[in-house]
Every structure is written in C-alpha cells, then in structure tokens.
Amino acid sequence: MTAHFAPSVTIDSHWKGFPPELAGCSLDAAILQDKRLLNGDFLMPVALLKESAIEQNIRSMQAFAKAAGVELCPHGKTSMSPELFARQLGAGAWGMTAATAHHVRLYRQWGVRRILLANQLVAPADISLVLDLLIADDFEFFCLVDSPEGVERLAEAVRHKGLDRPLNLLLEIGASQGRTGVRSIEGSLALGRRIAHEAGVLALRGVEIFEGIYASSGRGPAAAEAMLDEMAGIARRLLHEGLFAPGEIILTGGGSALFDLCARQLAAVDLDGHATVVLRSGCYVTHDHGTYAAALEAIRARQSETFTAELRPVAALEVWAVVQSLPEPGFAVVSLGKRDVGFDTDLPRPIWHFRPDMGMPRPVGDQLRVTKLYDQHACLEGTHGLMVGDLVGFGISHPCSTFDRWRAIPVVDDHYRMVDIVTTVF
Amino acid sequence: MTAHFAPSVTIDSHWKGFPPELAGCSLDAAILQDKRLLNGDFLMPVALLKESAIEQNIRSMQAFAKAAGVELCPHGKTSMSPELFARQLGAGAWGMTAATAHHVRLYRQWGVRRILLANQLVAPADISLVLDLLIADDFEFFCLVDSPEGVERLAEAVRHKGLDRPLNLLLEIGASQGRTGVRSIEGSLALGRRIAHEAGVLALRGVEIFEGIYASSGRGPAAAEAMLDEMAGIARRLLHEGLFAPGEIILTGGGSALFDLCARQLAAVDLDGHATVVLRSGCYVTHDHGTYAAALEAIRARQSETFTAELRPVAALEVWAVVQSLPEPGFAVVSLGKRDVGFDTDLPRPIWHFRPDMGMPRPVGDQLRVTKLYDQHACLEGTHGLMVGDLVGFGISHPCSTFDRWRAIPVVDDHYRMVDIVTTVF
Numbered sequence: 001m002t003a004h005f006a007p008s009v010t011i012d013s014h015w016k017g018f019p020p021e022l023a024g025c026s027l028d029a030a031i032l033q034d035k036r037l038l039n040g041d042f043l044m045p046v047a048l049l050k051e052s053a054i055e056q057n058i059r060s061m062q063a064f065a066k067a068a069g070v071e072l073c074p075h076g077k078t079s080m081s082p083e084l085f086a087r088q089l090g091a092g093a094w095g096m097t098a099a100t101a102h103h104v105r106l107y108r109q110w111g112v113r114r115i116l117l118a119n120q121l122v123a124p125a126d127i128s129l130v131l132d133l134l135i136a137d138d139f140e141f142f143c144l145v146d147s148p149e150g151v152e153r154l155a156e157a158v159r160h161k162g163l164d165r166p167l168n169l170l171l172e173i174g175a176s177q178g179r180t181g182v183r184s185i186e187g188s189l190a191l192g193r194r195i196a197h198e199a200g201v202l203a204l205r206g207v208e209i210f211e212g213i214y215a216s217s218g219r220g221p222a223a224a225e226a227m228l229d230e231m232a233g234i235a236r237r238l239l240h241e242g243l244f245a246p247g248e249i250i251l252t253g254g255g256s257a258l259f260d261l262c263a264r265q266l267a268a269v270d271l272d273g274h275a276t277v278v279l280r281s282g283c284y285v286t287h288d289h290g291t292y293a294a295a296l297e298a299i300r301a302r303q304s305e306t307f308t309a310e311l312r313p314v315a316a317l318e319v320w321a322v323v324q325s326l327p328e329p330g331f332a333v334v335s336l337g338k339r340d341v342g343f344d345t346d347l348p349r350p351i352w353h354f355r356p357d358m359g360m361p362r363p364v365g366d367q368l369r370v371t372k373l374y375d376q377h378a379c380l381e382g383t384h385g386l387m388v389g390d391l392v393g394f395g396i397s398h399p400c401s402t403f404d405r406w407r408a409i410p411v412v413d414d415h416y417r418m419v420d421i422v423t424t425v426f
Numbered sequence: 427m428t429a430h431f432a433p434s435v436t437i438d439s440h441w442k443g444f445p446p447e448l449a450g451c452s453l454d455a456a457i458l459q460d461k462r463l464l465n466g467d468f469l470m471p472v473a474l475l476k477e478s479a480i481e482q483n484i485r486s487m488q489a490f491a492k493a494a495g496v497e498l499c500p501h502g503k504t505s506m507s508p509e510l511f512a513r514q515l516g517a518g519a520w521g522m523t524a525a526t527a528h529h530v531r532l533y534r535q536w537g538v539r540r541i542l543l544a545n546q547l548v549a550p551a552d553i554s555l556v557l558d559l560l561i562a563d564d565f566e567f568f569c570l571v572d573s574p575e576g577v578e579r580l581a582e583a584v585r586h587k588g589l590d591r592p593l594n595l596l597l598e599i600g601a602s603q604g605r606t607g608v609r610s611i612e613g614s615l616a617l618g619r620r621i622a623h624e625a626g627v628l629a630l631r632g633v634e635i636f637e638g639i640y641a642s643s644g645r646g647p648a649a650a651e652a653m654l655d656e657m658a659g660i661a662r663r664l665l666h667e668g669l670f671a672p673g674e675i676i677l678t679g680g681g682s683a684l685f686d687l688c689a690r691q692l693a694a695v696d697l698d699g700h701a702t703v704v705l706r707s708g709c710y711v712t713h714d715h716g717t718y719a720a721a722l723e724a725i726r727a728r729q730s731e732t733f734t735a736e737l738r739p740v741a742a743l744e745v746w747a748v749v750q751s752l753p754e755p756g757f758a759v760v761s762l763g764k765r766d767v768g769f770d771t772d773l774p775r776p777i778w779h780f781r782p783d784m785g786m787p788r789p790v791g792d793q794l795r796v797t798k799l800y801d802q803h804a805c806l807e808g809t810h811g812l813m814v815g816d817l818v819g820f821g822i823s824h825p826c827s828t829f830d831r832w833r834a835i836p837v838v839d840d841h842y843r844m845v846d847i848v849t850t851v852f
Binding site: 013014016017019020040041042043044077099100101102105106109119120122123124125126128129132146147149150153174176177178179180181182183322323324325326327328331333335338339343344374375376377379387388389391400401404405407425426 | 439440442443445446466467468469470503525526527528531532535545546548549550551552554555558572573575576579600602603604605606607608609748749750751752753754757759761764765769770800801802803805813814815817826827830831833851852
C-alpha cells in the first residue's frame, strides 16, 4: 500500500529503540527476524505504533468525512511520515496539509500531488522554494494570505519567477486574540479585491480558518460555531463580488478537536454549488490517551449518533520504558524522558505493566502516575508492585509532540511483534 | 579540529532551515557559497549557533575545570552532536557523558574513547548492546548502579557474555524524593559489598550523584552541599571497607547549574590521594538566555571572583523566524513553534529584530515577548514597530530541548554568515 510514496527503508543505527542487531537490515529482512517487545528485543525506551489501531483510525476518519460530505486533507505535521501519508492518501485523502515551505518540499519528495500549506508564505527563501517546486512539476498547491504585504510579496515573486499559472490562495480569517488571519469582514473583502486585482498571477480559491484556537479555551464550541458562521458569510460576500477565481471554492477548517463542527456547518454552506469543504485534522491518525480522547468524547456528546457513527478512533501510539530504580516505597524511576514523549498538554499516562511471567501486558488502571519528567527519566508514584526490570507502557497526549522525538517507530501487531516501520522527518 | 570524530557532512534536503540550493553539497562546497541569514538565504525558521560563542564556552569551561582541579566529562545529551563532541574532546574533556545505551553506541561511532553512562543499565537489549561494544573494542566505560537487582543483572550478563574485564560501576547516591540513587549510608555500603563480592566481573570505581535535582527547587545550593557532604562520607566509608577496585576513585556530579559546588567540595575530598573529580555539565556548550544565564549569575554571586575567573559563557544558540502576520495592533505571529524551540523551562525570548535596511540586527530589549507557542507559530506581544517579513531572533532557555528539534544547525560568524555545520542525532 505504501509503495508509491514511501522511500525504501533500511534500519539505521541512529534510530533509538530498535533491536541493535537489525542495524543495516532492509525492512523485509528486519520483519523476518520476528522482533518482539515482550521478548526484551528492543532498546529502552521505544515508541510503538499499533498496526490495527492505525488502520482503524485512518479508515474510520475517512468514512466519517465521506458520510459528512466533506474532503479530508490530513495535517501531515502530526507525523511527518511518508509511510503514514501513503496510508492516508491510499485510503482516499484529498491531499495533505503542510505547515512550512520545508514541509512542501518533503511532501513533493514523497509524491504528494495536492498540498494545502495552511500557513502564510513570507520569507524570501520560503517563497522561492515553493515557486521552484511549482515550476519543476505540475502539482496542486494552495497557501494562505492574511495581509496586503503578503499578497504583494507573492505577486512580485510569481512575476519574478515567471510561474506559468496563477498561485492558488486561500484567504485566512482569524479571530480576535487568536492566531493569524484577517479580523474583519471589511478587511477580508479588501484583501479579496487586492488578490482579484492580480488575476493571472494570483487566484483566490477559497477561505480558511483554524477553529482549533478554541479547542482548549473556555469559549469552546460556541466560539468555533460563530467563527464558522462568519467565515460562511465572508465566503458568500466574496462570491457575490466575483472575487473568487473560476472553479471550485474551498472552505477549509479543522483541527483535531472541533472538526465535527466544521464538517457540519461548512457542508451546509451554499456557494451556488461550488463549495468543496476540506477538513485538515491530523491527530486522528494515532489518536491518544489524553487531550484527543477527551475531545472525541465531547464530539460524541454534542453530535447525534448517526453523525458520529463512523468515528471509532483508538489510541495507536505508546511509549515503553523499563523500571530502572525503585529507590523509595511507592516511587519508581523509568527510562523515559522529555526526549522520548510529549509533555506539552499532559504528562504521559502509564497504561500497561509487563514482566515476562505475565504473558501479556496488564492494564495498570489508575494505580500509577507520572509525577515528574526529566530529559531522560520519568518519576512514577503508585503502589503497583513494580520490580526493577519491569516494562511500563505509556499512553500519550497530543501525538505531534511525541512523533517529533523519533526518527523511526516500529509498527507492531496486537502481540507487540514488529510488522512494519514508520519513519519521520522533523 | 573535528576531523577525528565527526563524520563528513553532506547537506540533506531533510534538514529544515538550510538554503534549499545547498542540498547535496559537501560542507566545504556549502561554505564557499557564502550563505547569510541577513541576505534572506535561509528557510524560516532556522536555528543558528554562533562560532565565537561556542569556542569561548568550550574554552572557558575547560579552563574553569583545570583551575578548580577537576576533570570535565560533558553531558553529550545536550547536543548529541559529533561535531560539538569533537570540539569538546579537542579542548581537553576527560570523556563524554551518556544517558542511554543507544547514546553509548553513537558515541562509539563518533570515536569517543571514555564514556560515562550516567544512568542504570537494566533492560536486556540495553545491557547486551553495551557489553557487545565492550567486547568489540577496548574503550573505557562506566555506568551507575543503585540496586541489588541492578547489580545481579549486570553480573549475570557479564558472565554470560564472557567479557574479559570487569564492568566499571559507579554507585549512585540519591536524595529523598529525588530521582535514582541509593537513599542511605547503610544501603550504599550493602550495595558496595555486593559489588565487591563480584570482583573480576564487576568493579566499583567510584560514587555518583546528580545534585542538579536541586537546581530548580527552593532548597537549592544548601541541599546540594549537604548531598555532596553525604557523598564524601559514603566514599570514605567504602574506601575504608576496601570496597573500591584498585586504582583511581571517581567522584562525579554536576549538572549545569550547581557544578561550582561539586567542583569546590569534591576537589577537597581526601581519599588517600586516589580521588578523581569529574563534572558532567552539558549546557555550558551553548549557554542560553534563560535558566542557565540565571544559574551562572547565581554561581558568581556565591563564589569568589578568583574561583569563577575563567567562567565566561555567552549564549550561542538562537532561533530565527519571520513575522508572517500582524493581525492586530501590538500583536504579531512569527513562524516559530514547539517544533523548533524548547519551551520546557521558559518560552523563547525575542532578542533581535532585523529588516534589510538595518544593516545588522538590533536588540529589542524588553519591548517584545512571546505570549503563546503553537506547534508551528509563536504569538508576540509588543509595540516594536514590526512589519510583515521582518526577522526576529530568539534566545532560548535550556539548550537540550532546542537542540533535539534540529537535525543540523548552521554555525555562523558574528555577521550571521554560515561557516560550519553541526549535526545532531536524537
């Protein structure tokens, strides 16, 4: 399934976690060696992706988008992994979302044919890189603008480089005290006119928001709904003024916590039959044991069962470490630190305990918790009867900040046997 | 200076920040192209190391250690960079400190001949990897133990593998509610006896603490001094019981904030003339604009000028980003996020502002501050007269958590021209 996009993989001794004797092996040769977490084959700590969970997540999110009548353009920044991109595109994703010009370059190396850069393109080297990629090859590309200076810079660069087609832009609408994006209807229309004035050089292809700024705020869903309403209103005004380039009009939003609102509200926007709604969620690919697990519960609570029927994500990313010290009663230190796991939304959560005589890992429930994370150690509090040398499997919160700590991650079956490898480029 | 250790470098299109046209160039060819931050040559964001600052930091820390009568075994986890290791060893470092078995493997690839693993070695694959490295080649190696189970595992593995020399151990002493390490004098002596019982298989070579657990606590220096006193007392008891293997006895401590106390107190410990004091500080190599800048001020405040005369670190690591949006008065969004800069101790601190007509960057003083960091964006508050397209240079706090976000970092001269490259392996 991944053949068209992912480069062939050789196990690198620079990759932490992998069994050392695999260094230099091809993926196929490595899998034949039947390496198992539960046999003690892996260096500690090690991040693992569960094959069954990844497949379920990709399938179920794609099915949700289809049922909701929207397209899925997953944010690739979550994993930055050619193997996962290939799975997502293979399952029917409309394209992949990028965050930087450097991402666009990587995505092109990985064969992605439609790229939505959900960001402004401002620095000279960034603009130049993307235009050179567009000159070299005919792929579909969109980026955001939110200022006249941004429009000027892009128009000048396109003219200077002699790009043979207009650069596709999405007008970004932002919220007060939010992030990027135009703050008013008047500002949006003025910017739309400025882009239309550069017809042939620039093409206004749609409107973009990131409603995810409200994901962790008190204002939450109601604020996101108001933002989506405003977006729809601006899109209609831009349409009625004739400021969009001919063809489909893209309406895009969608972090990983409030995407249901985007799907529901944007799919209902009527732009004379030209609207294509594009969700950019990224974290669904692994889901988590923290912030997105809670977000999904909230989605189920606010939407009907019919609407959420297809959404069945399960946590796919775990990080495992060894108990290296039990220096005080009820206190353990494991070989897992800030270098190995994200800590920007929550500390990692112990979910499994394993010792060879157990056969399979056992859930730890709420008995253990992480109290402190150092660069290379985690302190655990609890009375779970751990012993030095036991393994503890941790769930994560916010997959983005765990993926970027690993150059490659073994994919395992439900018995923790390595069956594939996912590489990353951060 | 780096020729003996660092592998030859070719600029990789997987490296963010670098000028795209350098992809595939050798280091020498890349430097000849005279790439300059201030000419807009780099993709944004980009991390930069200042050549003059790195050299000064390495030289001054080594001079401090020499003047204090101690050895320096820098913690390599800070940078995980073969080029920086080569500079540190070239300047006279005694060895390099590692945090994991995987680090030990990398260090050996980079030619490090003396490695102090400041951690327990517990998981079967980790133990096996290190012993295989020791069987393959004759380098000097030390690791920590803090439990009878740890001693058993190592003794069994050494016997099983048939290592032809004893494995060198340092007994770790920890503090209540701290991290790893034995918590009592009695426990330490019992563990020492257990190791001595395995003479020929294991060798007790010294005592280790990490006083840095107090670096950010209210207890601070006084607690670290008490811990160092306890350590000295235990070392004397171990010596008088004849539990150390023959030869030098290593006393090692030293994070990056309280290393002056280790140097001063441990250098005064008398172990019948056999003590070698080893500091493991790592963050001095780049210093910072945050937590270690403050730590150094504290060192100067508590030590005499004579003792600190050699310590002249300057901040060497900066991350630069472009102003991409000014959506509200006094509010800017720049292209820098959690993927690019550490945020575990403090948010990045804006220190430079640059626009081509300025010639050189200007200090921003206290006018700008980061209010929020997303995965790929930072929000700035302030009234510094920024414009879309301007560059902002940020100082960092805690270099470890910024290094691990970059696979390679351009080294620049004082005019921000690229003169070298530092690679990392995380």
